[in-house]
Amino acid sequence: MGIEFDDRTSESPYIERVWRSRSDGVDRMTSIATAHWTLVAWRAGTAWRVAAQGPESGATTARVPTETEFVGIRLSLGTTFEPMPTGRLVDGGAEFADVSRHSVRIFGHTVPLLGYDDAEDLVRRMARAGVVVRDPLVRDVLGGWLPDVTDRTVRRHFARVTGLTPGAVRQIERARTAAALIRTGAPIADVAHDLGYYDQPHLARSLDRFIGHTATALRDGTSGQLSLLYKT
Structure with a gap:
């Protein structure tokens, strides 16, 4: 069977995507690179667990617990968990130990357990408590705005907020877009040209580093189970 994802967009400036899934008959998947922070809850049986996951700088193979339900909130670029040491949590995460059937304690604040339909309410409460913070400079710079500071200052700012450099964020986002287009049947040569790659x-x-599979495997559907991938 594998992992079937449901996902949706959000009007919240703090949220890039909300998703849910359930594992069935698969024990491994390719976790593709992402520049976003994610809050994720999962349940095998009756016990819920909750963790914050940092950005992933490259594709890795991840273990998937069987018959497990997942709910995740992928935060928008530039949105982070304020108390966390961002740089040390790239390619890692932190699990919250105080979890009940209905709530979780995150950095001293007890909030409802995250759900697919009420993710915005949860993140709004966390933002009011100062647990989730949004830095609009990250999004503005990625959108082409040039602040009146040096490139070095921008890189330091990105590293502090996202744990990554502006160049790394752009490379990851471009590779994810390329993979999503190829999976929908777009010609590989056209994808390379349209997204500004030098050549195939x-x-x-880029696909090998950030997605973990070749363009042919993505196009033919032989790449196996991937983590959440969608058109931006």
Whole structure:
């Protein structure tokens, strides 16, 4: 069977995507790179667990617990968990120990357990408590705005907020877009050209690093189970 994802967009400036899934008959998947922070809850049986996951700088193989239900909130670029040491949690995460059937304690604040339909209410409460913070400079710079500071200052700012450099964020987002387009049947040569890769070998190296599969495998559906991938 594998993992079936449901996902939706959000009008909240703090949220990029809300998703849910259930594992069935698969014990491994490719976790593709992402520049976003994620709050995720999962349940096997009756016990819920909750963790914050940092950005992932490259594709990895992740273990998938069987018959497990997941709910996740992928935060928007530039939105982070304020008390966390961002740089040390790239390619990692932190689990919250105080979890009940209906609530979780996050950095001293007890909030309802996250759900697919009420993610916005949860994040709004966390933002009011100062647990979730949003830095609009990250989104503005990625959108092409040039602040009146040096490139070095921008890089330091990005590293503090996202744990990544602006270049790394752009490379990850471009590779994810390329993979999503290829999976929908877009010609590989056109994807490479339209997204600004030098040539198809350049695209191939990017996909290998950030997605963990070749363009051919993505196109033919032989890449196996991937973590959440969608058109931006």
